[in-house]
Amino acid sequence: MYQCDVKTMTDKIKAFSKFGDTGNGGITRYALSKEDIAAREEFVKRMKAIGAVIETDDLANMYATIAGSDANAKRIVMGSHCDSVKNGGNYDGILGVIGAMEVLETVVKQNIAHKHPLTAMIWTNEEGSEFPPCMMCSGIVSHDYMPERFRDNFEYHKMMASQSILDTKMTFGQKLSSFPYKGEMENRISPEKYKAMFELHIEQGPILEDAKKDIGVVRCVLGQMLYRIKFYGQAAHAGTFPMKKRKDAFYAAAEALCYLHQEIDKLGYEDLVYTTGEVVMHPCVNTVIPDFFDFSIDVRHESASVLNEVREIILKLEQKQWQGCRCQVVLGWNRDTVYWDKKLVGYVKEAAKELGTAHMDIHSGAGHDAQYISYMLPTTMIFVASQNGLSHCEQEYTSPEQCTEGATVLLNAVLKCDKED
């Protein structure tokens, strides 16, 4: 077994936390921003220092590759994203890049024999913080490999037209065209050139910490569905219209939301999660009874039949009475649970076991670039514990020792994959 170095891991974590530093322990580093450029410069500098060959594709995804003993063998790639949400932390995404860099550095430093070329990678615009959607560039690259019903979401021209939430005149395509790390389409990751992908990531939840484990052997990304629940009422004057005659869309929605919580909780699935995170109200004036209210509900679980039970509860809302308002349920989108490649999951588990780490099987509740790449290549993920389960905030933290342990498991799992043929 080989070990990564806590000193060089810590050095990299510190170095990257400067790019977009908010001064409060976290970063704001949007894709294609000057902070993103600075992070990529650091990546290039450090990877060139170990003799890696740097390539970038037409979406500015970056690849640093060291040769293996067989020049014709397919590459094994490790990577994640280096962009963040607003006031995000120093670990989400970038840890997977740092871990991949550490693996390459360790292989070079310790002169570890391997057959396949090994690649450390940065994905562009995973968070979609300025230019939605999330996981944009892994989605575009995987477009031709994904099931037909998802393809529409990642059409190249649509993604290029994605508008900045900060500058209404700027599209993703415009910003990308002048980005210094935009390269050639022929450099994109593909099944012809790549054998497998590993993504190291923070858990972003409390499961590992609560179980006193450091490493998560990730089996899958949970199935997910998003619905919009809309209520249509009647606007009227807040001072003159009697309570009994009202069709208040907000009141209707509030009742329906409580009903949903009661009915879904009655199903009794402890690992089922659902969230109402977005609402729209019209006209949203304090002297007018609302005539329209719309709320989102995002539901996640591994089992399709559990998601179906929840779906039935949601669809039944339309047939019920809600303060005299009409209710309409609209499907936003849904996706099935994505299972990682069994062989690769096995390598991660073996490595975690042989290294004597405190590990457990886990699922991912969040989406990651790896899930789209799984339509193209054998793919898997490794999680490290998140302190207090926090992420997408400045308090996000994983200790240097746990980060290094994650990189060590990654290194040894990749070497097992390297040896399989």
Ligand SMILES: [Zn+2]
């Ligand atoms: Zn992430």
